[in-house]
Amino acid sequence: MSASARTAGETDAVIIGSGAGGAPIAARLAKAGLSVTVLEAGRAFDPAEHTPDETTADLYWMEERLSGGRDPTAFGANNSGQGVGGSLLHWGAFCPRPDPRDLTLASETGRGRDWPFGWDELKSYVETVETVIGVSGPADYPWGGRRFAYPPVPRNAPADAMARGARAIGLTVTDAPAAVLSRDREAGATPYRMACVNCGACHQGCRTGAKGGADNSFLPMAAANGAKIIANARAIGVERDASGRIKSVIYRRGGQDHRLNCRALFLCAGGVETPRLLLNWGLGNAGGEVGRNFMTHVATQVWGRFDADMSMNRGYPSSLISEDMVRPSDANFAGGYLIQSLGVMPVTLAGGFSRGAGLWGAPLVDTLRNYRRLAGIGINGECLPNDDNRLTLSDEIDAVGLSKARIDFSYGENERRLDAHARRVMTELWTAAGAEDIFTVARSAHTIGGCRMGDKSDGAVVDGDGCSVEIDNLYVCDNSVFPSALSANPALTLMAVALRTADRFLERQRTGDL
Numbered sequence: 001m002s003a004s005a006r007t008a009g010e011t012d013a014v015i016i017g018s019g020a021g022g023a024p025i026a027a028r029l030a031k032a033g034l035s036v037t038v039l040e041a042g043r044a045f046d047p048a049e050h051t052p053d054e055t056t057a058d059l060y061w062m063e064e065r066l067s068g069g070r071d072p073t074a075f076g077a078n079n080s081g082q083g084v085g086g087s088l089l090h091w092g093a094f095c096p097r098p099d100p101r102d103l104t105l106a107s108e109t110g111r112g113r114d115w116p117f118g119w120d121e122l123k124s125y126v127e128t129v130e131t132v133i134g135v136s137g138p139a140d141y142p143w144g145g146r147r148f149a150y151p152p153v154p155r156n157a158p159a160d161a162m163a164r165g166a167r168a169i170g171l172t173v174t175d176a177p178a179a180v181l182s183r184d185r186e187a188g189a190t191p192y193r194m195a196c197v198n199c200g201a202c203h204q205g206c207r208t209g210a211k212g213g214a215d216n217s218f219l220p221m222a223a224a225n226g227a228k229i230i231a232n233a234r235a236i237g238v239e240r241d242a243s244g245r246i247k248s249v250i251y252r253r254g255g256q257d258h259r260l261n262c263r264a265l266f267l268c269a270g271g272v273e274t275p276r277l278l279l280n281w282g283l284g285n286a287g288g289e290v291g292r293n294f295m296t297h298v299a300t301q302v303w304g305r306f307d308a309d310m311s312m313n314r315g316y317p318s319s320l321i322s323e324d325m326v327r328p329s330d331a332n333f334a335g336g337y338l339i340q341s342l343g344v345m346p347v348t349l350a351g352g353f354s355r356g357a358g359l360w361g362a363p364l365v366d367t368l369r370n371y372r373r374l375a376g377i378g379i380n381g382e383c384l385p386n387d388d389n390r391l392t393l394s395d396e397i398d399a400v401g402l403s404k405a406r407i408d409f410s411y412g413e414n415e416r417r418l419d420a421h422a423r424r425v426m427t428e429l430w431t432a433a434g435a436e437d438i439f440t441v442a443r444s445a446h447t448i449g450g451c452r453m454g455d456k457s458d459g460a461v462v463d464g465d466g467c468s469v470e471i472d473n474l475y476v477c478d479n480s481v482f483p484s485a486l487s488a489n490p491a492l493t494l495m496a497v498a499l500r501t502a503d504r505f506l507e508r509q510r511t512g513d514l
């Protein structure tokens with residue numbers, strides 16, 4: 001591989017992956033005057049290419065991953081992206097903040113893991129991300145008084161039903177924080193973005209640019225400060241110097257291998273690819289911890305049929321939230337969950353129903369015939385780290401010669417109890433909203449953990465600044481570094497962690513510690 005690689009030059013920092021982990025780092029390092037090169041395996045998209053067609057959208061990382069355990073998680077379109085901007089090209093833009101209590105769950109409950117930094121430190125980074133990507137929401141947010149730069153986008157019909165049911169059972173709900181513009185915006189180095197037109201196709205890519213993502217925020221900011229963003233560039237190996245530090249990255253582009261010398265490497269390839277690459281490349285795993293503590297979110301849904309037309313394919317999908325269950329008073333588990341309204345396109349819905357509700361053949365077809373009258377709500381729930389939930393290498397090899405990932409994942413007692421609680425609350429809510437033929441869909445979402453951030457003495461893969469505990473010019477920043485899953489969906493937290501990682505790196509440079 002490396003013998004035939006052409007030397008492509010030299011850069012201060014190579015960033016592998018252009019998503020929520022990599023893009024903010026690129027923007028911040030480039031602004032600080034460093035030369036930055038982002039390698040992205042996927043292609044670049046023009047927003048005008050996105051269409052609301054589930055069968056043609058090619059924004060997903062579809063390479064095979066082997067999934068095992070008692071609660072195997074689904075990969076493919078459900079769980080990761082590929083393209084300049086990463087999974088933010090097709091994320092739902094549902095934008096809850098991390099609850100400060102979730103960052104110290106272990107101190108609070110004796111279970112899970114504390115994060116190496118608290119809300120006091122993360123808050124300003126979260127606020128910066130919100131300003132950069134643009135977040136809409138209500139004037140009076142009931143949990144923690146959060147303020148939004150844009151008013152909320154219109155609710156879809158499932159959100160109206162959720163509001164009705166919540167009122168009946170005494171649950172507080174409001175318009176969801178969403179990285180979706182409710183009015184046009186022009187902002188410095190970032191492209192002109194139109195307001196949301198309620199097309200409902202967020203998971204197929206946003207054609208108007210209303211949805212915030214790395215492609216219309218941090219990446220253009222990085223490029224404006226000289227960062228090079230190379231699409232269709234797949235990192236396939238690294239080279240190290242005699243002391244073990246990273247000296248170059250080898251990437252493949254158009255069938256040719258290239259060598260890029262660098263002073264530091266930021267691995268931001270996503271919650272599965274990052275631990276897989278570290279294991280394949282034999283990096284940072286002397287302690288045998290890479291791949292351990294893989295987590296998802298408990299993402300159970302409750303569905304039902306309504307008398308009225310719901311047309312859930314129309315309108316911003318996740319337009320209502322409840323944070324009441326972040327610490328339920330009657331919980332017999334640690335942590336909690338958020339509840340949100342849903343809007344799911346038909347093919348994705350069919351996949352979810354067959355996988356999570358056991359619907360096949362005629363019963364599946366009969367259920368989907370009622371698509372226009374179906375509506376659902378779902379949760380995003382805490383998942384505790386567990387050593388045995390683990391990403392390892394399988395004996396199958398992929399097209400670039402690397403071992404494929406095998407991920408074994410099973411819910412523990414805490415996840416099962418949380419799930420049972422959520423099923424009960426959501427069923428009560430949906431009954432009160434007037435749904436009939438109610439059923440639940442078992443589901444997990446997001447790929448988290450595998451490169452835990454924390455103390456070396458406590459088995460962490462990276463320290464509290466995101467730097468490998470073994471290689472001082474290797475940084476990791478994506479969902480793999482999360483010590484615990486949190487009850488909030490991960491992207492906003494991840495972008496904030498990425499800005500902090502960049503700042504910590506710059507500080508180490510400034511003090512000559514690197």
Ligand SMILES: Cc1cc2nc3c(=O)[nH]c(=O)nc-3n(C[C@H](O)[C@H](O)[C@H](O)COP(=O)(O)OP(=O)(O)OC[C@H]3O[C@@H](n4cnc5c(N)ncnc54)[C@H](O)[C@@H]3O)c2cc1C
Pocket residue numbers: 016017018019020021022039040041042061077078079080081082083084085086087088090091092093094095096203233234235236268269270271273446477478479480488489490491492494
């Ligand atoms: C369908 C879906 C909906 C979601 N909705 C929400 C939501 O509403 N709210 C929320 O907070 N979160 C949501 N998420 C989660 C959120 O999108 C992710 O947590 C976040 O985007 C992950 O960012 P990342 O940078 O870790 O990884 P990714 O976004 O996966 O980025 C990694 C990038 O690295 C590239 N890459 C991988 N390997 C290589 C290599 N060898 N060489 C070069 N490039 C490589 C990939 O192509 C990819 O572009 C959703 C996720 C999905 C899949």
Ligand code: SF4
Pocket residue numbers: 180195196197198199200201202203205206207208209210211315316317
């Ligand atoms: S619903 Fe709004 S944010 Fe989502 S894809 Fe359509 S225009 Fe973009």
